[in-house]
Amino acid sequence: MSKLKYIAICLLVLVSCARDNDEDIQSLTTYIQGRTVEQGAVIACAASDEVNGDILTFYYAESGASNGRFYETLDVDVDSNDFKNYTLNNVESDPIFNGHLRRFTQSSATEKWIIITFELADEIKISNPIRTKQLSKPTVWNDKVNINQSSSGMPNFSWNDNAEGDNAIYFQVVSAANGDLLSGTYTYENQFQYYNTSNVVLNVTTQTPPNLIFNENYNFTLMDVSLDNWVNWVIQKSFVAE
Structure with a gap:
């Protein structure tokens, strides 16, 4: 096998692995595959900021919870209960009430569905879907x-x-x-x-x-x-x- 062909095959393998890893990171369906999950186990809601209209998503992280994640759909015209429609947004959360609750903040030109997850006791806890209304019904x-x-x-x-x-x-x-x-x-x-x-x-x-x-x-x-x-x-x- 020529050196050039060998390099090309290696590059294809690397691209394929990168895509697989990206899917693992981005897809809610892939993230929970093979894991024990509890739906409706994360208390969460969202509001629009009074000044700039940003989406403020609040959630209660139970004691011992880790790896809080923010998943979203592209828009609201999807099945909100189908996890295949949700991908990860790497936005970071901030503590409020000195850490008793946490808050994700993001700007968005479209309304969407959001799901918040965290891990606790080897389980993935999943919130009910949150319908954002920052355009149609601002808080x-x-x-x-x-x-x-x-x-x-x-x-x-x-x-x-x-x-x-x-x-x-x-x-x-x-x-x-x-x-x-x-x-x-x-x-x-x-x-x-x-x-x-x-x-x-x-x-x-x-x-x-x-x-x-x-x-x-x-x-x-x-x-x-x-x-x-x-x-x-x-x-x-x-x-x-x-």
Whole structure:
């Protein structure tokens, strides 16, 4: 075999391997092949940034979770439950609430479906599909929440119910002035009292919430989430504990 032909064959093999490796990295279907997976096991949603319209994708990484990944479709005109339609975007995530949650940020001229994954205990955990609506239904950001502090140290937060339409559930966070998450809860009702879990349907608080300190500053954040995991409405408001 001539030296030139040998080099050509080697180059073809290298290109083939590169394509195979690229597919392993890029394809959600290939990534999970032969692995134990749990669908719907990653709590995630997405909103549009109030300033520049970027897609902000939030997820709760359980303790011990690693290798968080962001998968997306080309557009929304695909089967959102078919993993073959999702490819990896190597965007990096940032910690929010001092690491209790994480956030991917990206700009996009098209709407799409997103799936977030991470690995935990030798399993791949997979979120439900997230439908972005940064063009057709941008997230509304505001501070419209009533805070009733008649019960000292247990403020009651209430807000307009289904203000932007298409509501499925509410996610509320009470955080300290330094950003530490004190409680993270989900309710179907448009009110939540710190820390009364009687109407809480899902709780991502990992420790018993501390007592609020009189005259200290705190923050309240609310996300109004649709059935397809788009955030219709975000409330952010600071308050002083009474």
